[in-house]
Amino acid sequence: GDSVTQMEGPVTLSEEAFLTINCTYTATGYPSLFWYVQYPGEGLQLLLKATKADDKGSNKGFEATYRKETTSFHLEKGSVQVSDSAVYFCALRMAGGGNKLTFGTGTQLKVEL
Amino acid sequence: GAVVSQHPSRVICKSGTSVKIECRSLDFQATTMFWYRQFPKQSLMLMATSNEGSKATYEQGVEKDKFLINHASLTLSTLTVTSAHPEDSSFYICSARVRRGSYNEQFFGPGTRLTVL
Numbered sequence: 001g002d003s004v005t006q007m008e009g010p011v012t013l014s015e016e017a018f019l020t021i022n023c024t025y026t027a028t029g030y031p032s033l034f035w036y037v038q039y040p041g042e043g044l045q046l047l048l049k050a051t052k053a054d055d056k057g058s059n060k061g062f063e064a065t066y067r068k069e070t071t072s073f074h075l076e077k078g079s080v081q082v083s084d085s086a087v088y089f090c091a092l093r094m095a096g097g098g099n100k101l102t103f104g105t106g107t108q109l110k111v112e113l
Numbered sequence: 114g115a116v117v118s119q120h121p122s123r124v125i126c127k128s129g130t131s132v133k134i135e136c137r138s139l140d141f142q143a144t145t146m147f148w149y150r151q152f153p154k155q156s157l158m159l160m161a162t163s164n165e166g167s168k169a170t171y172e173q174g175v176e177k178d179k180f181l182i183n184h185a186s187l188t189l190s191t192l193t194v195t196s197a198h199p200e201d202s203s204f205y206i207c208s209a210r211v212r213r214g215s216y217n218e219q220f221f222g223p224g225t226r227l228t229v230l
Contacts, residue, residue, distance in 0.1 A: 004156070036221075043117060043206070043221035044157075089157070099145070099210055099217045103156040 002027045006090045006104035013080055013111050021075040021107045023064075023090035031092035033057075033066055033073040034101070038087045047075075047088070080111045115141050117209050119222035126197055127230055134192045134225045136207030142187035143209035147219065148180075151204040163190040197229045 006023045013019060025031065032051045036044040048057030053068035062077045073090060090104040116139040126132050136146055144165045149157040161182050162170040169182035179201075181193040190209075194201050204226050208219040 008154075038221075041223060043119075043223045044208075045221070046218060099147075099219065100159055100162075101157075101219065105154060105156045 002031070002092060002094060002102045004090050004092055004102055004104035006088075006107050008105070009087075009108035011107060011109050013109070015082055015111055015113055016079045017111075019075070019077040019080045019084075019109065021088055021090075021109070023073045023075065023104060025071050025073065025090075025092050027071075027092055027094060029094055030068070031094050033064070034091040034093070035062070035064055035073070035075050036089040036091060036103075038089065038106070040086070044089060080109070082111045082113060085109055085111045115209070115211050115218075115220040117207065117220050117222040119205075119207055119225050121225060122223065123226045123228075125228045125230065128198050129196055131193055131195045132197055132227060134194075134205055134207075134227075136190045136192070136209070136222055138188045138209045138220075141209070141211055143190075143211065144187060145210040146184060146190040147208045147210070148182060148190070148192050149206040149208070151206060151224075157206060160192075194227065197227070199229045202227055202229045 003026045034049045035047040037047045038044045048059040050057040050066035056065045064073050064075045087106045087108045089106045091101045118137045120135045146163040148160045151157045160175045163182045163184040165184045171177045184190040206224040208221040
């Protein structure tokens with residue numbers, strides 16, 4: 001079946017460091033890919049998405065590029081802030097899948113001063 | 114933006130009792146809501162799709178008689194864990210679907226932590 005694998009956390013970085021959170025997927029077709037962020041005490045929020053190969057999603061300084069050849073959708077940010085501390089979830093959705101999202105396990109990011 | 118609330122945020126109950134969790138869309142109507150379950154260090158697992166005015170659609174392996182879902186209005190879906198046991202302890206998350214142009218987006222609630230003693 002479809003699945004998403006992302007790096008285990010927690011990831012601890014100093015402020016202004018470069019961030020990469022790896023995400024790879026397994027799917028029978030060509031899914032749409034998503035990154036969600038969950039701040040403490042809040043629900044998951046859509047951070048960015050990409051719907052086809054080579055698309056780049058971006059938001060709030062975060063970016064991820066849909067790489068079909070490596071089945072990856074790694075999340076990057078050039079300079080993290082303390083306020084970016086959260087749990088980040090990679091997810092996929094197949095076309096015609098009734099809006100069903102398949103999530104990775106989540107990666108906790110801690111940014112320190 | 115679209116806000117989804119859940120109540121309660123935490124609940125502790127005794128084994129054998131039933132627990133109801135509410136999911137509300139606060140500033141929009143949602144014909145479709147989803148219920149997820151999350152175990153520690155694991156991904157969110159879709160349990161069921163809740164459709165307003167009709168029966169919920171359960172994922173394979175989810176007991177519909179144990180996890181009762183009622184979507185009685187366009188802003189409220191409830192999940193009742195019946196005869197709860199310690200293995201039902203988990204983090205339950207709901208989401209509501211909103212149409213954004215040609216795309217459906219899900220907005221998530223903050224989750225409910227259930228602990229069964």
